[in-house]
Amino acid sequence: MSKLSYFRNTQKYDFIFDTIGSRVRYWAKIQPNKAALVVHMSDVQRSFITFGELYEKAESLAKYYVSVGIRPGDRVAVFVYNSTEWLITSIAGSLAGAVSINSFTFASQKDLDLVRTIGCKLLVADMRDEKLKHFMTRNIEDLRSKGFALKVITVEDHNHVSAENNFHKILTDMKEKDVSLPDGIDPEDLTVVFQTSGSTGVPKFVPYSHMAIINDLLFLCTAMGIENRDIFFSDRPMGYMAGYPMVIMVLGCTFVTLNSQSTVRDGLSGQVCKILKQEAVTCGYFPPYLVHDLDKLKHTASCEIPFFKAVVTSGQRLSKKILRRFQEYSERPCLGYGTTEVAWVTLSSVDELPDIDDDIIGSPLPATEMKIVDEHNRVVPVNTYGEICVRNISTAKNYLTTDGEFVKLTDENGWFHTGDIGYMLDDGKNFCIKGRAVEIIKRSTIKIFPASIETVLSKHPAVAEAVVVGVPDDRMYQDVCACVTVKVGQELTVAELESYGMEQFKPDSCPDGKGLMPGYFVIFETFPRLSSQKVNRRKTTEMAIELTSTKSH
Structure with a gap:
């Protein structure tokens, strides 16, 4: 009988049964003066926040949430760029039991309409960009004129919004207020909603619980060999699954980021290389476009690239040549695969992969199952094309629709059908991807x-x-x-x-x-x-x- 295309990673790991807010409280207690987040928004603009400051300010903002009527399970829209304010907002939502919904595009009428249709009770809006400020002000007023009772917090002051709603003023005012935060927030409660990239035409909203997001990222970090002392870099928006600052909550690491628009638009420049060196970055997530940039800059005298302890790339297929060159920049270069619906699924060191094929995505992370099925949902033999299916602790059970309702995401057995076409190698554990079924x-x-x-x-x-x-x-x-x-x-x-x-x-x-x-x-x-x-x-x-x-x- 032919070997079937199924593999489950049975490697033993202790799950963390905790909430994101509780994890940050823990790190704030044992390392209050350590930098949790460092943000470079320009060549000269550097900001940071320590774990102690992060928890203190997140607690103040969470008190404000409660004081204006936000209850566990209520939805909060977050339209904020990579910044310390984004992180404070995210942790505050966890402490208040709210569900943070991160936006992909801030100056989008469609996104603002979703604030209403999804049923958000509060909007945290970044007003530091003049174009965005004008757009937000006009459209928030329009929503209110139609009877939508939306509470707004603005990052930076603005003439059209009461100064009482200014982000930093709220933090100051609420610091000494006696407001009780909700007890009994369950690690399996929903805490964040990520948007898919919209590769199928319409972005979807995927909710995650505290436990799901913490443990999937714990498995990823452990597989990469990341420790508390490491400093992690990502240029992705922190509201994206791939840019989510997981190492802060899970391992208490320092997370370094920057203006993601600049790296996408301008590429990995000498200035970014200086930031990586200045912040002593040891690990990171490098999307394929940055891997290509690294390859080009490796032998450029004006750009001194650090040698990293561990880096991971994912999101697009990379050629054998680029993957092999990837080994020049890191002790442990890793290739990953995942989707917004199931988070990180595979993670393999390039060194450990069998004869690298352009399509390889590696083997599943711990507590993760993968299989390849045909059009009748039957598991196919190895080296046979079919749809990649995944089941793990992080698999979201439902999509959040644009009408604010939940629709089932997995099949009756808890499998998520990715829509990706691939096959399993005859080594019995590594998988390859050929593309989307719709492609x-x-x-x-x-x-x-x-x-x-x-x-x-x-x-x-x-x-x-x-x-x-x-x-x-x-x-x-x-x-x-x-x-x-x-x-x-x-x-x-x-x-x-x-x-x-x-x-x-x-x-x-x-x-x-x-x-x-x-x-x-x-x-x-x-x-x-x-x-x-x-x-x-x-x-x-x-x-x-x-x-x-x-x-x-």
Whole structure:
């Protein structure tokens, strides 16, 4: 009988049954003067907060929550950039028993509408950006004019909002107030809601309990070898799952961050390298775009890159070449996989992976199960494509809808169906991913995985990035459209790209006369992106359909 594609990591770990607020209280007691968070918003603007200050200010803000009627389970919208204020707000919500809902895009009418439809009773709004200040003020007043009783706390003073609602004034005023915080907050109570990136078209809201988020991140940190003395870096917005400052709550580490817009927009600069060195960063989360930046800057004299104890990357497929080079920057470079719905799922050191394939995502973290199933939900043999399913302590049970209701997220047995297509290696523990189920292109009777073509096209010396999508075809249902961007300083024509494709895919030697050869090639100036900086495939597909609709093969 063939070996089935199922693996459960049975490694023993003690679970932490605690709340986030209680964890911060613990660290504040034993290391009050240690920096919990360091934020670099510019070359000269550095701020930090100690564990002692963090708990004291979070407790003051939590008292305010209670004083204005926020009760356990109530929803609080958080529209705040990476800052000490964001962290204080997050911990305050935990202490008050509230559920913090983090926004992806602050200056978005859709996000503000969700504040109302999801049923938030309080909004903490960052007013330090002039454009955002104008947008927020106008729209908050509009919500109130329609009868929505929304309480607002503003980070920074603003003319249109009472000074009584100013964040820092509240902290001062509430410090000595005798307000009792709720007793009996359960570690299994919900505490935070993360938004998905919207890769399927519509972002979803995923709620997490204290216990789920603490223990998943404990497993991640332990697998990476992170200890209390380590200093962790991430450039991601702290309201994202990947940017959530878990090491503060779980291990009492110092967390270093900065203006995430600058690294996405400008890349890993010499100034960022100085910050990493200045703060003595030992560990971190480096998204694929920063891994590419590290690779480029490794031999640049103007940028001295520290050698890290442990780093992890995830979010996009990386080539074998980049993963191998990743080992030059860290003692323990790790590759991870996860989704907002199940948090971190796999974590493997690059050194421990079998013959690295471009698609490998490693093996499950402790207390995590993975399996590959077919369209009938049956587990398939190893090395057979199917949908990746996950079950672990962090698996959210429900989505929070835009109407404020909960809908079931897992199947009847508690499995989350990721929508990712992959397979399990015959070593019995490592998994590979080929792409999203919705990304599969069905040309005639053949199913084509975009990643198989993207990997080949990305090797062209002039191609910066390749995205392959399906476009409608009257005869074959779909055809393959290869979209690429060109490297700075390089030139590339569609004819040259097509010639390269013919050489690499050799359609004439394939049984159907096509194989993986794209029917269309399109050169983009840039690709549209999601707020997570992943390529927006849905929008790219729409643009490709429009560009190819008037073309013939």
